[in-house]
Amino acid sequence: MANSPLDSQHTSVSASITLAVLHAASRMGLVRSQLMSECGLSDNQLSDPDARVPFSTQERLWQALSRMPHGEPGLALGSNLAPGPFSVLGYLLQSSPTLGDALAAGLRYQRLVGEGGEVQLREQGDELQLLYRPLHPDLPATRTRVLALMACWVQMFQPLLNEWQLLRAQFVHAQPADLQAYQAVFACPLQFAATDYGLVLPRYLADAPLIQANPPLQNLLRQHAEALLARLPSAGLSARVVALLGEQLARGEPDRAELARHLHLSERTLQRRLADEGCNYQQLLNDTRRQLAEYHLNSGKLPAAEIALLLGYSEPSVFFRAFRQWTGLTPGEYRSRQQPD
Template structure:
């Protein structure tokens, strides 16, 4: 399900993001030229905002920033980042009609910013969970990098939404001794030792209009974003189909024709290309549903009937039959077994 590349030697980030992080570091008192030399940046790489920088190069920059004599360097960097670090994506988000539309664009075009992790959007009961899952969470500078990203999210959306009131901000690491840097940025309760980094919003906020909505500008930005996305190395059709299926399922039964159109393919071409990769649409749909079903059941928060709806089934009974075929158990039996194993 993860779109992020597993090989750090292939992952890359946008030059515009690197420029913005260097600018934020300068505002915090670090010398830009010395920092570039220390981290191995080629000045020519930064001249084109649409160019790409190896993730490993930028990781050295985050490592240098993590050594700043501050309580939480990532939050300090993030509070000094402007929308520019996201280049075309940042402006695309700001010109969206609603928050939900902006988040959908963030999911589709996130690779334009970088491949150091994956943004995910989960809808659970009355919550809209905007999560970030880093590619290699054990890297020493991951905490600094992710906190900077989360702070930047808040900095971007606060001015655009009249009712920007997160339900909570959550962090994978344990609660630090000094909460002041967190409280200064996140206007909500804080949760530490969580499963994922993320900001949780009221689900109703997805329909909230953005102050800077500009449909004509957004149309132009989307065209540019699509062109940039096409220039990135391909992830393989199967991986792209899985991502689109995950987005469609929460809205009901997936539409194969619509999915094919979003990939600029006919249904027949979609099936042929998937077969060349040793897969099929139905297999990917079944695998995606099974993985999501197991995750929801292990979480233990949602009733099986609601999970059926989240997986795009019109009737819970259809989901129950499918799950029994996958696992040899009913959803209830699977959940009980998982709970016993945890205990």
């Protein structure tokens, strides 16, 4: 199995959510020990629910789960995920006074669950948009992971509100042939080929009280969450740049000025701070492209010309020259060497 590209020593997820995913898979008839062996997980890594698991390890778990014989394995898994095993953050959300308070806590403490993407909350007109931008958006396992997360959001919040309503659910991938699983989970209009994954609710629901609101308990949980957050290592700037490059490449040639603005930095400050970490923008871009190129070539599915477009190259010939500089091989030669006879 090919390892996921763009792995970073700074990127991790909680052991509690990894346990929750394994429990959900077990309820669906999969063998837990086999899954753990396939993705390199040990019982020691999961003994403390507040411990951290490398994101690359959990991503291998999602790769295994994406091969389940279901039309949309992510929706099936997400419907079996229980919010309780998410440790402190799950209970913190459920004890919040209102949905708006719960979503604000989710934004503040999202790193406690994992660093596999970024949750954003937008208010636009009469809409409240809960969006998710995953790390490594082009990997096949990402679709399974994000659909499981979205289904879990619905499973978590729907019982806590008397007036739960979704205006729409939106997905980055193209519309599948069978929508039955989507309609069963979300029960709302569906939008595919969207810019972001997300759930869209009426804006007034931000003030809706939650049935299990418990302010004293929430205060205790918030203190514990702050302590856990303080223990997490700060993500290095280079890791954040790599994550943003992965997003930009899917849309074409990356724009350094746009990336700097997203990080609230000037281009000069961006260059200086990357230099402090022993790297530079062009190096990170080249490394990101090379890792993505090798991943797609190892998967054996996409033609080299399509891989060039995914990497933001305007012409396949530019990609071919760059790949030869990286490896001394053409993309075709590299692919033939990686695949068995």
